[in-house]
Amino acid sequence: MKLSVAGWDDLRKFEMLWEEYLEENHKAGDIMLPTKANLKSFRQIASAYVESPELGFVLLAEEKKIPVGVLMWGALPSLGFETTLGKTANGWGTYVRPEWRGKGLSSELREQARVLLKAIGINTLMGSVLPGNLPAEGSVDSLGFERGAQVVIWRL
Numbered sequence: 801m802k803l804s805v806a807g808w809d810d811l812r813k814f815e816m817l818w819e820e821y822l823e824e825n826h827k828a829g830d831i832m833l834p835t836k837a838n839l840k841s842f843r844q845i846a847s848a849y850v851e852s853p854e855l856g857f858v859l860l861a862e863e864k865k866i867p868v869g870v871l872m873w874g875a876l877p878s879l880g881f882e883t884t885l886g887k888t889a890n891g892w893g894t895y896v897r898p899e900w901r902g903k904g905l906s907s908e909l910r911e912q913a914r915v916l917l918k919a920i921g922i923n924t925l926m927g928s929v930l931p932g933n934l935p936a937e938g939s940v941d942s943l944g945f946e947r948g949a950q951v952v953i954w955r956l
């Protein structure tokens with residue numbers, strides 16, 4: 801298994817896996833729609849990280865040149881408010897193709913990504929997990945993620 805930070809030539813692989821990720825998460829109840837427009841926005845964030853690696857990165861896992869896992873972590877492309885958390889990055893997501901699950905790949909990706917984030921001066925990562933997504937909950941718990949503020953949704 802080869803883990804590497806994505807460059808310009810890898811954006812197509814990113815997009816292919818991210819599309820699968822958005823579709824699966826949406827089916828599981830996530831509010832993010834797996835639309836072309838959303839995919840394009842995520843591709844823009846990935847491109848910003850390729851262009852400015854000090855902001856974040858896409859990490860790809862490939863087996864015999866076939867992409868099997870992806871993670872994207874980095875700064876939010878917005879004004880950075882100051883909080884008690886210090887320099888914080890957003891965990892946009894981690895996805896492992898079904899046939900590669902349960903083999904420690906997401907832990908491997910996240911451990912490598914943790915080292916990369918620290919190297920660009922970020923000391924906290926924030927993300928969200930859909931309640932009831934047991935693999936996602938299990939995988940963040942096993943790494944020692946803490947439960948933070950809960951998202952509340954009011955359908956008006």
Ligand SMILES: CC(C)(COP(=O)(O)OP(=O)(O)OC[C@H]1O[C@@H](n2cnc3c(N)ncnc32)[C@H](O)[C@@H]1OP(=O)(O)O)[C@@H](O)C(=O)NCCC(=O)NCCS
Nearest residue numbers: 894895896901902903904905906907934935936938939942
């Ligand atoms: C969540 C996901 C990334 C986990 O990837 P993975 O490579 O299978 O996870 P790993 O094999 O590295 O397992 C990591 C930990 O998660 C736990 N875990 C994995 N699958 C689990 C499951 N079905 N139920 C409960 N815990 C589970 C493992 O026990 C392991 O903990 P351990 O190291 O203490 O034994 C993968 O299931 C996935 O891509 N799901 C769809 C996308 C998604 O939900 N992403 C998460 C967004 S936060």
